[in-house]
Amino acid sequence: MAATTKANVDQLKPNMKILEFVRFAKPYQNMPEKVCKFVQHNFRGSTVDVVRNGKGLTCPVSQIQPGDTLRKVFDIPTALSKLTHVTHGLIPELKKRGFLEFKVQLPEGAATGSKQERREESVRQANEFIQKIKAGIEMRDQATGAAENMLDKARKGKPSPDEVKASINNIMSNTTPDAMSAIASLKSSDQTYAHCVDAAAIFETSYYAIKRRKGEKAIFPDEKYAMFGAFMHDFGKAKVPKDILESTVRFERESREMKLLQSHPVFGAELLSGMGMPDYIVNMAHYHHVKMDTTLNSSYPQGVDYDDVLLETRLVSIVDVYQALVGRRSYKKSWAPPAAIRFIDALAGVEFDQGIWDDFVSVMGIYPKSSLVELTDGTIGFVISVPEEDLEKPQVVIFRDADGNDFDHPTLVDLQEEEDLEIDQDLDHNDILGEDALDIFLSLEVS
Ligand SMILES: [Fe+2]
Ligand SMILES: [Fe+2]
Numbered sequence: 001m002a003a004t005t006k007a008n009v010d011q012l013k014p015n016m017k018i019l020e021f022v023r024f025a026k027p028y029q030n031m032p033e034k035v036c037k038f039v040q041h042n043f044r045g046s047t048v049d050v051v052r053n054g055k056g057l058t059c060p061v062s063q064i065q066p067g068d069t070l071r072k073v074f075d076i077p078t079a080l081s082k083l084t085h086v087t088h089g090l091i092p093e094l095k096k097r098g099f100l101e102f103k104v105q106l107p108e109g110a111a112t113g114s115k116q117e118r119r120e121e122s123v124r125q126a127n128e129f130i131q132k133i134k135a136g137i138e139m140r141d142q143a144t145g146a147a148e149n150m151l152d153k154a155r156k157g158k159p160s161p162d163e164v165k166a167s168i169n170n171i172m173s174n175t176t177p178d179a180m181s182a183i184a185s186l187k188s189s190d191q192t193y194a195h196c197v198d199a200a201a202i203f204e205t206s207y208y209a210i211k212r213r214k215g216e217k218a219i220f221p222d223e224k225y226a227m228f229g230a231f232m233h234d235f236g237k238a239k240v241p242k243d244i245l246e247s248t249v250r251f252e253r254e255s256r257e258m259k260l261l262q263s264h265p266v267f268g269a270e271l272l273s274g275m276g277m278p279d280y281i282v283n284m285a286h287y288h289h290v291k292m293d294t295t296l297n298s299s300y301p302q303g304v305d306y307d308d309v310l311l312e313t314r315l316v317s318i319v320d321v322y323q324a325l326v327g328r329r330s331y332k333k334s335w336a337p338p339a340a341i342r343f344i345d346a347l348a349g350v351e352f353d354q355g356i357w358d359d360f361v362s363v364m365g366i367y368p369k370s371s372l373v374e375l376t377d378g379t380i381g382f383v384i385s386v387p388e389e390d391l392e393k394p395q396v397v398i399f400r401d402a403d404g405n406d407f408d409h410p411t412l413v414d415l416q417e418e419e420d421l422e423i424d425q426d427l428d429h430n431d432i433l434g435e436d437a438l439d440i441f442l443s444l445e446v447s
Pocket of ligand 2: 195
């Protein structure tokens with residue numbers, strides 16, 4: 001069987017065969033009638049995935065409508081080989097039309113690198129990732145302290161983002177947001193300060209991965225500023241009394257405490273505007289609890305038009321809930337990352353923007369990095385990669401055999417290369433490893 005892979009338009013080579021069109025430029029979002037007709041005409045007979053009114057839909061291309069956002073074209077009839085057989089002439093044409101990424105079949109004998117070489121590179125990356133997490137833990141503690149100081153200072157009327165910006169600089173030079181975001185589920189966090197750090201890391205990682213894949217420009221001047229923007233989403237909590245903020249009891253819906261807590265987005269917008277922050281930073285703080293169905297009780301402030309909620313803010317709202325679920329607190333059970341993904345998935349299209357949710361999952365995976373999984377042979381390991389090709393088949397670092405004995409040398413298994421092995425179930429770090437989850441993860445020396 002010929003190998004398939006994902007390729008962006010610059011990676012296309014003559015004699016590849018396009019099996020699917022999987023990423024599109026801006027004109028294919030909320031398609032105007034003209035674009036809609038163009039797609040129907042050129043892909044006649046194909047099947048498409050679109051987002052319509054915030055919900056995903058698979059249908060024949062003939063049924064697409066103006067306003068739909070095109071997500072994927074597949075089952076392309078052989079009669080359209082002019083569009084799928086890659087030639088020197090086709091590549092600039094695809095580029096011009098805004099087709100950005102494809103699932104392609106490689107020409108016979110064109111697999112990239114030997115299996116052994118690919119494995120060695122994966123092992124190297126896995127060990128590097130674990131080292132980055134090690135470095136990230138100290139950075140995270142420092143940034144958590146900076147978040148608390150910033151809120152304390154704002155409480156005394158002296159809001160200043162300087163310490164937080166310095167922490168973000170440290171994170172960027174000593175680790176990666178990608179590694180930081182894997183810590184979220186491994187190490188316990190409080191609901192306010194470490195929450196901001198983890199949410200900022202997860203936001204930065206997912207936002208830029210999405211933007212890169214779509215070939216779109218970021219709204220932020222640079223990656224540090226993106227992380228800063230997400231970091232500040234809960235800044236309004238500076239105006240909520242500390243005892244309410246740090247309380248672990250759940251307040252009644254109509255109570256004074258709950259009303260104060262739910263005012264933090266408005267407080268945040270006031271504070272950030274007062275500090276002269278750009279509109280998009282204010283928007284992220286102001287609207288990160290606004291749900292797609294704005295009539296829900298859990299949507300606040302009330303009376304917001306969802307069209308005013310920026311894409312960046314919609315992503316922050318997803319990241320916010322994801323972090324809250326996977327973040328371990330002393331008083332509640334946390335969710336394993338795959339379980340959190342399934343939970344939010346059920347709310348996408350109602351509470352969260354479906355398209356942005358799909359993008360988030362495509363980059364975070366259905367088994368986000370550091371998820372604990374059991375394979376069909378009974379072995380247990382940590383997920384270490386998010387495959388672009390098939391989210392069910394990540395790379396896993398196996399450290400425990402089916403009888404519960406730990407290996408001396410944990411091994412990397414690439415599920416895309418293993419025909420007889422797959423994920424049987426995801427496991428809860430706490431249930432299986434208790435407080436040792438992080439230490440076990442950090443001690444892995446992959447070979
Ligand atoms: Fe919030
Ligand atoms: Fe939050």
